Amino acid sequence: MPDTHEEERSEEGSVGLPDLGDSIDALTFEQILEMDDEDNDDREFSKSIVFGFFEQAEQTFDQMDEALEKKDLPELSSLGHFLKGSSATLGLTKVKDSCEKIQHYGQQKDEAGTKDEPDKQICLDKIKDILVVVKEQYEEVEKVLRRFYAEPSS
Template sequence: MPDTTHRHEEDRSEEGSVGLPDLGDSIDAMTFEQILEMDDDEDEREFSRSIVFGFFEQAEQTFEKMDDALEKKDLATLSSLGHFLKGSSATLGLTKVKDSCEKIQHYGQLKDEAGTADEPDEEKCLGLIKETLVAVKEEYAEVEKVLKKFYAS
């Protein structure tokens, strides 16, 4: 039987909330709640669980591909993978992961972090991608832990 003793306090702390635990500042609660609202059963959460765990699998495969592309100094592939993961992380409201993936997308296009100015130095862009990839993996590990805890309760 799920533990609901502390759930009521959380209901009061967030207006209109479905009783979400504090997801931290790496997850946009409003966006994530929209996915939770599609669940038929709040205890089972089959729909959102399948999306979230599908994302974990997708992210881990994408990180492996990014590591390979980085080794090959393949900026176009890195940009494309960054773009791909940016979209799926945005859907779940994983804001930090999304932002880092967007940076990788831009660096892969030989642009600056915001994608507004050209950065013609390929080695510099590869170095920035390498740094951002380390950061995004840490951000991902953090949200994975939070979400796995959410689905375990």
């Protein structure tokens, strides 16, 4: 039944959102779109936020790769926390959830952040695995959002 609710939400969307899939929360993303100037069909404001996030995410992934090589768990936790916040702002739920897991493992906690994980190598291995997944999740939402902002074909 969750599909029915998602369809209802996107049909109610005042901005005519395309199907954003289950990786983007339509209601959160629509709040970003509501900040666009009504007279501007180009959606310059929201587009600048989204494309700024793309640059930020790619830089953060590079920094995460470097921190992983250095086995720097505190830095991985910090970067996970940072990217979790920016992806949450845009409603990128899967990216946000994966970044939260990186944040927790970086703190030497379990995935949920509730139990200690004293083995640093286990945390590093988990982060390495999650990093592969979160990059795929990011690529998926990047494609959807780039298509959403594409110039109309003439």
